[in-house]
Each structure stands twice: as structure tokens, then as C-alpha cells.
Amino acid sequence: MELYRRRLEKLQQAMLREGVDVYLAATQVNMQYLSGFSEPPLERLMFLLVSQGNDPVWFTPALSAESTATNPAGWQTRYVWHDSDGPSRALEACTRDYDLETATIAVDDEMPAAFLLRLQEALPAALFRAGGELMGSVRAVKDADELRCMREAARLTDDALASGLERCMEGYSEWAVAIAIQRALFDMGSKLAFGIPLVASGAMSAMPHHTTSQRALQKGDIIVIDFGGVYEGYCSDITRVACVGRASDEARAVYEIVYEAHMRARETAKPGVPAREVDRAARAVIEKAGYGDYFVHRTGHGIGLSIHEPPYLAQTYDGVLEVGHCFTIEPGIYLPGKFGVRIENVYTITERGCESLNAEPPMQIREIE
Amino acid sequence: MELYRRRLEKLQQAMLREGVDVYLAATQVNMQYLSGFSEPPLERLMFLLVSQGNDPVWFTPALSAESTATNPAGWQTRYVWHDSDGPSRALEACTRDYDLETATIAVDDEMPAAFLLRLQEALPAALFRAGGELMGSVRAVKDADELRCMREAARLTDDALASGLERCMEGYSEWAVAIAIQRALFDMGSKLAFGIPLVASGAMSAMPHHTTSQRALQKGDIIVIDFGGVYEGYCSDITRVACVGRASDEARAVYEIVYEAHMRARETAKPGVPAREVDRAARAVIEKAGYGDYFVHRTGHGIGLSIHEPPYLAQTYDGVLEVGHCFTIEPGIYLPGKFGVRIENVYTITERGCESLNAEPPMQIREIE
Numbered sequence: 160m161e162l163y164r165r166r167l168e169k170l171q172q173a174m175l176r177e178g179v180d181v182y183l184a185a186t187q188v189n190m191q192y193l194s195g196f197s198e199p200p201l202e203r204l205m206f207l208l209v210s211q212g213n214d215p216v217w218f219t220p221a222l223s224a225e226s227t228a229t230n231p232a233g234w235q236t237r238y239v240w241h242d243s244d245g246p247s248r249a250l251e252a253c254t255r256d257y258d259l260e261t262a263t264i265a266v267d268d269e270m271p272a273a274f275l276l277r278l279q280e281a282l283p284a285a286l287f288r289a290g291g292e293l294m295g296s297v298r299a300v301k302d303a304d305e306l307r308c309m310r311e312a313a314r315l316t317d318d319a320l321a322s323g324l325e326r327c328m329e330g331y332s333e334w335a336v337a338i339a340i341q342r343a344l345f346d347m348g349s350k351l352a353f354g355i356p357l358v359a360s361g362a363m364s365a366m367p368h369h370t371t372s373q374r375a376l377q378k379g380d381i382i383v384i385d386f387g388g389v390y391e392g393y394c395s396d397i398t399r400v401a402c403v404g405r406a407s408d409e410a411r412a413v414y415e416i417v418y419e420a421h422m423r424a425r426e427t428a429k430p431g432v433p434a435r436e437v438d439r440a441a442r443a444v445i446e447k448a449g450y451g452d453y454f455v456h457r458t459g460h461g462i463g464l465s466i467h468e469p470p471y472l473a474q475t476y477d478g479v480l481e482v483g484h485c486f487t488i489e490p491g492i493y494l495p496g497k498f499g500v501r502i503e504n505v506y507t508i509t510e511r512g513c514e515s516l517n518a519e520p521p522m523q524i525r526e527i528e
Numbered sequence: 529m530e531l532y533r534r535r536l537e538k539l540q541q542a543m544l545r546e547g548v549d550v551y552l553a554a555t556q557v558n559m560q561y562l563s564g565f566s567e568p569p570l571e572r573l574m575f576l577l578v579s580q581g582n583d584p585v586w587f588t589p590a591l592s593a594e595s596t597a598t599n600p601a602g603w604q605t606r607y608v609w610h611d612s613d614g615p616s617r618a619l620e621a622c623t624r625d626y627d628l629e630t631a632t633i634a635v636d637d638e639m640p641a642a643f644l645l646r647l648q649e650a651l652p653a654a655l656f657r658a659g660g661e662l663m664g665s666v667r668a669v670k671d672a673d674e675l676r677c678m679r680e681a682a683r684l685t686d687d688a689l690a691s692g693l694e695r696c697m698e699g700y701s702e703w704a705v706a707i708a709i710q711r712a713l714f715d716m717g718s719k720l721a722f723g724i725p726l727v728a729s730g731a732m733s734a735m736p737h738h739t740t741s742q743r744a745l746q747k748g749d750i751i752v753i754d755f756g757g758v759y760e761g762y763c764s765d766i767t768r769v770a771c772v773g774r775a776s777d778e779a780r781a782v783y784e785i786v787y788e789a790h791m792r793a794r795e796t797a798k799p800g801v802p803a804r805e806v807d808r809a810a811r812a813v814i815e816k817a818g819y820g821d822y823f824v825h826r827t828g829h830g831i832g833l834s835i836h837e838p839p840y841l842a843q844t845y846d847g848v849l850e851v852g853h854c855f856t857i858e859p860g861i862y863l864p865g866k867f868g869v870r871i872e873n874v875y876t877i878t879e880r881g882c883e884s885l886n887a888e889p890p891m892q893i894r895e896i897e
Contacts, residue, residue: 202637242844268571272644273637273658289642334714338707345703346742373715475611 162304163232166193169297171211177293180262182209183278184294185270188464191392192298195231198223204246204274206266207234210257218253220246250281265290295469299461300483305393306507309463309485312349312395313505313516315388319343320397323356327382327401327527329375333358336384337371344388352387352394353466359383364400365499367456367491378404381498381524387466394466396487397517398503401525413450413492414500414524420444420490421502421520424458424472428488428506428513432480434470441472441490450492459487462505484508485516500524531673532601535562538666540580546662549631551578552647553663554639557833560761561667564600567592573615573643575635576603579626587622589615619650634659664838668830669852674762675876678832678854681718681764682874682885684757688712689766692725696751696770696896698744702727705753706740713757721756721763722835728752733769734868736825736860747773750867750893756835763835765856766886767872770894782819782861783869783893789813789859790871790889793827793841797857797875797882801849803839810841810859819861828856831874853877854885869893 170193174182183206184190190207191197193215203220216237217227227236240249254260261284266275268291279287301309322343326336337356344350359369360376364383376382380403387396400414424441438458445454457473460466462485470478470486484507491501504517539562543551552575553559559576560566562584572589585606586596596605609618623629630653635644637660648656670678691712695705706725713719728738729745733752745751749772756765769783793810807827814823826842829835831854839847839855853876860870873886 266641268640268642270641271637272635272639272641272656273660275641275644276656276658287641287645289645291642334711338711342703342707 160195160232162302163194163234165302166297167209167215169300170209170294173293173297174209174265175211177265178263179265179288179290179293180210181257181259181264182290182294183207183264183266183270184209185274186267188392189267189294189298192464193232194234196227197392198226202273203242204240204277206270206274208253208257218249246277247281250278254282260284262286263288265293267291267294298463299469299478300481301463301485301507302483305463306483306485308391308393309395309505309507310516312352312388312390312393313397315344315347315349315390316386316395316397317518318347319349319386319388320384320399323358323384324399324401324525324527327376327403327525329378329403332373332375333360333363333371333382334373336376336382337386340384340386347388349388349390352389352396356384356386359499362496362498365493365495365497367493367499367501376403379407381406381410381500383499383501385501385503392464394462394464395505395516396462396466396489396503397505398489398491398501399520399525400500400502401527404528405526406524410498410500411524413494413498414502416445416448416450417490417492417500417502418520418522420454421488421504424488424490425506425513425515428480428508430480430482430508430510434472434476434478434480435474437480437488438472438474441488445490445492453492453494454490455493456491459489459503461486480508482508482510529564529601531671532563532603534671535666536578536584538669539578539663542662542666543578543634544580546634547632548634548657548659548662549579550626550628550633551659551663552576552633552635552639553578554643555636557761558636558663558667561833562601563603565596566761567595571642572611573609573646575639575643577622577626587615587618615646616650619647623651629653631655632657634662636660636663665847667832668838668847669850670832670854670876671852674832675852675854677760677762678764678874678876679885681721681757681759681762682766684713684716684718684759685755685764685766686887687716688718688755688757689753689768692727692753693768693770693894693896696745696772696894698747698772701742701744702729702732702740702751703742705745705751706755709753709755716757718757718759721758721765725753725755728868731865731867734862734864734866736862736868736870745772748776750775750779750869752868752870754870754872761833763831763833764874764885765831765835765858765872766874767858767860767870768889768894769869769871770896773897774895775893779867779869780893782863782867783871785814785817785819786859786861786869786871787889787891789823790857790873793857793859794875794882794884797849797877799849799851799877799879803841803845803847803849803855804843806849806857807841807843810857814859814861822861822863823859824862825860828858828872830855849877851877851879
């Protein structure tokens with residue numbers, strides 16, 4: 160399929176630039192990205208081998224050979240090994256065919272160490288390198304098909320959010336809100352991108368990593384809801400703030416600051432802009448309002464097949480934004496013992512700036528009576 | 529704490545036997561096992577270093593130093609590195625203190641390849657080995673504290689099952705059964721050990737890896753329910769079979785065969801018995817009844833901090849059962865297009881044989897009217 164061939168070419172170009180002869184993809188997301196095949200890997204040695212001038216080929220245990228044989232990209236299942244033999248013979252054939260003996264070989268950062276040690280034993284003179292940055296830069300720029308999936312994931316997420324917001328009332332618990340969201344995603348054929356939806360109410364909303372509890376919602380509670388849906392493997396991520404009844408003046412004022420920080424960040428995000436400048440833009444608004452000490456995390460993270468991937472909107476990240484990048488913008492203010500506010504959408508960089516994949520964040524706290 | 533010191537000694541003895549100087553634990557489960565510290569690792573280089581004759585020490589990014597400092601075992605947070613410097617200087621100090629330069633170093637099988645490559649770069653003359661088998665053999669034998677957790681996880685799982693079984697009636701869907709189980713676990717402060725509960729009804733019950741759907745339960749449906757709860761990180765796993773109304777004679781007969789296979793397997797499981805003989809015992813019953821071709825998986829897997837770990841009750845596994853081993857017994861028969869039956873409990877090996885951690889499996893299909 161053209162789709163996978165274009166991704167292959169992007170990766171091959173990046174390999175050429177970096178002096179990498181062969182890339183071995185062994186994690187579920189990278190195998191899916193390059194081939195459409197998406198199954199959790201077994202403990203048995205398996206990878207998709209990418210080289211210059213050839214189509215990728217599968218190296219796979221017999222147990223998975225039927226599955227890889229039907230990979231949507233059509234890459235050939237060329238090296239199959241059986242439990243009775245172990246992978247040695249297949250590795251020898253692969254080494255011969257691809258001159259692996261003295262090759263520079265990049266592997267997924269998250270490939271299990273046991274796989275890498277097995278490969279190093281078979282190829283003592285090869286040079287192995289961590290391929291995470293290389294693959295990260297390739298995957299960060301989404302193609303049209305990926306953007307279609309990212310948009311759909313965002314739409315499903317927005318729809319599921321509505322089911323959660325309906326329950327931000329007395330008589331429901333944090334858990335009830337979370338389960339309504341999970342159910343809505345499930346009913347649409349989607350699922351959660353990460354854990355149970357975070358639903359943090361009252362003083363708990365000031366904890367960015369609260370665990371959703373059975374706490375009953377009470378009049379006046381600020382509620383932070385954070386979750387994501389998935390479409391064809393692509394993740395989304397959203398955070399919204401609701402209040403059971405009327406919000407306090409302080410909560411409204413803090414929400415306005417976070418909203419302003421969110422908007423300044425997204426105005427800053429354009430092709431060619433360093434990612435850290437977007438973080439700076441959000442942080443400047445919050446610092447100026449006197450809440451700098453209460454914005455305790457980075458402004459956002461890239462998103463795609465993984466919930467966290469490059470680019471990162473953080474002072475410690477060096478990259479520059481490019482057309483096709485997808486990431487969250489999610490500034491927050493957390494006042495311990497009182498409440499917290501975070502507003503998060505997923506954006507993609509276009510020629511003209513940055514476009515939201517989620518519905519616009521509301522200008523005020525959503526008060527639910 | 530004594531608990532962690534005893535685990536440390538078990539690991540140190542195994543290292544001595546295998547000629548390993550240093551073990552580096554970098555995965556959440558192994559760090560928890562050795563120290564009680566349980567947080568998902570970051571992308572930053574971090575490990576717990578175990579050597580002979582010393583207490584383990586933490587090598588950690590500054591971001592995690594506060595968390596490791598409070599690890600229940602009390603192991604010292606000795607090497608801390610900051611994003612501004614990178615890990616090189618801390619690695620040099622650690623290399624000096626522990627003579628790592630020419631050491632034989634075992635690492636977690638699932639340590640990210642990027643970590644291992646970073647370590648190899650710093651220690652070109654050290655010998656790195658996959659530590660999975662070594663650590664697997666240590667963790668397979670549960671201590672008293674672990675058995676307490678395994679029992680509690682099984683009890684929570686049994687209790688949550690009851691909430692699912694109640695809904696195996698017309699008017700509910702597979703999803704409703706699954707969500708009732710999830711809810712029950714949550715209400716008890718537990719969570720799911722793996723994915724959404726598998727609830728497979730009607731002809732779908734013949735698919736061992738069915739995905740729980742919105743299918744409405746119908747009169748006469750066989751329903752296979754498979755899930756596990758978690759207690760303090762320790763997993764449980766259970767499978768039960770129900771029927772909406774009266775089961776057919778064929779389903780009852782197949783259930784009896786699987787029940788018999790389950791019972792023969794557990795009678796076979798004793799200290800000193802090769803794990804594969806337990807598989808053989810279950811398989812013999814099913815083969816003799818003429819259903820050998822329809823028992824398409826191994827008889828069981830070890831379980832603990834991981835849902836799948838040694839020992840494996842399979843023809844391809846070489847180990848021998850020891851006191852303290854915990855594993856599932858879960859034979860099944862799957863008749864495509866008709867129905868499937870699987871009966872699963874978690875067991876632990878005692879001096880006298882094998883003891884169920886779950887309630888006894890019922891002798892007949894649970895018919896729910």
C-alpha cells in the first residue's frame with residue numbers, strides 16, 4: 160500500500176541522514192506504523208527489518224507467522240523460526256542476506272534488552288544504536304491518513320466527554336463520571352488511551368495525578384476530567400473543568416488565566432517555532448498572574464500511536480515545530496487544598512499555524528446545575 | 529525491612545550460582561519486588577543496583593529521587609543525575625564504587641534497549657546478560673508476604689465474579705457483565721489485572737481471545753468469563769462458565785471433561801514434579817475424551833506481580849514445581865461455531881501438593897435462571 164511505502168521512504172531517508180544501515184522495529188507501535196500489523200509482541204524474538212533499497216521483511220516466531228503474513232503493508236514474512244530450533248538459524252540467514260555482520264543497526268528504544276542481547280551475541284561486530292530519536296522524528300510528522308485517525312480519535316473523545324459532563328452533579332461519584340465516559344467510548348467502538356478517566360473533584364482537583372475515587376460529588380466542587388479515546392491505534396487526550404453548580408469567583412478567575420495561557424500557547428505554535436517557546440508563552444501568562452509556582456508540569460506532549468511522544472512542549476526539549484506535528488496544549492494551575500484547573504486540547508501544526516482537533520475549549524468553567 | 533532483605537538474599541544466591549556480579553533492575557515489577565517502590569519508569573536511565581555483600585542502591589534521575597528515597601526497603605538513593613548534566617557523571621561514580629568496568633552484569637529482560645545501549649557505551653568491557661531467567665526463578669517462589677497478597681487478590685477476584693454472574697441473564701450484554709465485575713473490583717479498592725474482563729457468549733465462547741462486545745445475552749448461551757483482580761500489585765486470574773438458563777447435554781458433557789482435566793492437573797501438581805507433567809495430565813483427559821484437537825493452548829502460567837511469569841505448565845517448559853510456586857490451571861475445549869468451556873483457578877504449591885487460592889470450581893455449569 161502507498162501509505163506504508165511513503166512511511167518507509169521517510170524512515171529510509173532519516174536512516175541515510177543518520178548513517179544507519181538497518182532499522183529493527185520490535186515494539187507494537189512501530190511495527191503498526193510501518194506495516195499496519197498491530198499485535199502485542201511475545202517474549203520470542205521478532206522484528207520488522209528495514210534496510211535501504213529493499214522492502215522491509217519480517218523476522219518472526221512460527222506462532223506469529225500467520226499474523227505477519229497478512230500485514231496490511233504486504234511486507235514479506237521471510238525469516239520464520241520454530242521453538243524446537245530457536246532463532247539462530249533464521250538469524251544467520253538474515254545476517255547473510257542483509258550484510259548485518261558489520262552493519263550499523265538502530266533498534267526501537269523500547270525493544271526488550273533480552274532481544275538486543277540475543278542480536279548482539281549473533282552479531283558481535285555490528286554497531287547497535289538506540290533508534291528512538293530517529294523514529295520519533297519520523298513519526299512526529301503525521302501523514303494524511305494519520306491525521307484522519309487523529310481527528311476521528313478527537314471527535315470520539317469530545318463525544319464521550321459529553322456523557323461524563325452530564326453526570327457532574329450531586330448524586331454521582333467521580334467513578335460514575337469516569338465509567339460513563341468509558342461506556343460511551345466503548346459504545347462507539349473506541350477505548351481508553353490510558354487508564355480509567357481521571358476525574359478529580361473538590362480539593363482533589365488540585366492533584367494533577369489524582370486517582371479517580373468513589374468520592375460523591377458535592378455542590379460547589381470543581382471537577383477536572385482528563386482522558387482520551389483511541390481510533391485505529393491513534394490516541395487523543397482532553398481535559399475539561401466543570402463545577403457542580405456555581406463556581407467561586409476565585410475559581411472563575413483562575414480558569415480565565417489558564418484559558419488565556421492556553422490561547423497564547425496555541426497562537427505561538429507555528430511551523431518553525433521551537434517547541435519550548437510554546438511552553439514559554441503559556442508559562443508567561445501564568446507567571447504574570449502570580450501563579451507561576453502552581454503550574455507544575457510542561458505545557459504539552461506530542462501524541463499519535465503513543466500517548467506521549469515527540470515533540471514535547473517543554474523547556475528541556477530542543478525540537479522545532481513542523482507541519483503535521485500533533486501535540487497537546489494543557490497548561491494548569493493547582494492550588495493545594497483548594498482546587499485545580501487544566502485545559503487541554505490536541506492540536507496539529509498546519510502551514511498557517513495550529514489547528515485544534517478537539518472542539519474549542521469553553522471560555523468559562525462549565526457550571527452544571 | 530526483613531521482607532526485602534530475604535528477597536535480596538535469594539537473588540544474591542542465584543547471582544552467585546550463575547556467576548553474575550551485578551543485577552540491574554529497571555522494570556516496575558522487579559523494582560517493586562526488591563524494594564516495594566512501584567512507579568512506572570520514565571524514559572530516563574534508572575535502576576536498582578544489586579551486588580554481593582552490599583545493600584542495593586538506587587541510580588535515579590533527579591525527578592524520581594524523592595520517590596526512591598522513600599522506598600519501603602530503605603535502600604539508599606546513592607546516584608542522582610540531573611537533566612542538565614545527563615547520567616554520565618553518576619555512571620562514572622557508580623562504575624568506580626562497584627568495579628563495573630569488567631563485571632558480569634545481568635539486566636531485566638524487559639529493560640528498554642536504549643538503557644542497555646547507554647550502559648554498554650559507558651562500560652565497553654563489561655559482560656551484559658539477560659537476567660530474566662535468573663530473576664524469574666527467584667520471583668517464582670513466593671514468600672509468606674507474597675502469598676498473603678496472592679490470597680487476597682484471589683478473594684477479591686472471587687467476590688467480583690459474583691457480581692458478573694448475577695448479570696448472566698437475558699436483558700444484559702457481555703459488556704454489562706464485564707463492567708459489573710470492573711465496578712466490583714473498583715469498589716473493593718482493586719483493579720483489573722489485564723484489560724476489560726473477557727466475557728464471551730454463545731458461539732463467541734469458542735474463541736479463547738474474544739473481545740467483550742455489546743452482544744445481548746440470549747437464552748441457552750454458554751458464557752465464558754475470564755478476568756483477574758489485583759492486590760498490592762499481585763495479580764489473580766479466574767475463568768468460569770455460566771449458561772443463560774439450561775445448558776445443552778453436549779455443553780454439560782464437555783464441561784465435565786474440562787472439570788476432570790482440571791482436577792487431574794491439580795492432583796498431579798506437587799513439589800518436584802516437572803511442570804510439563806501437569807500439562808500432560810490435563811491434556812490426557814481431554815485427548816482420551818476425543819477433544820484433543822480442541823484444547824488449543826497450554827494448561828497454565830505462573831502468576832504474581834506479572835500476570836504471566838514462570839513456571840509455565842506447557843510441554844515447552846523445562847522447570848520443576850517447587851513449594852511457593854503460584855500458577856493457573858486452565859484447561860479448555862473450544863468447539864468452533866458452537867461453544868467453549870474453560871475452568872481456571874490459581875494454585876500454589878505446598879509441601880503436600882497444591883492448594884487453590886480461589887474458591888473451588890463448580891462441578892457443573894452454573895445455570896442462571
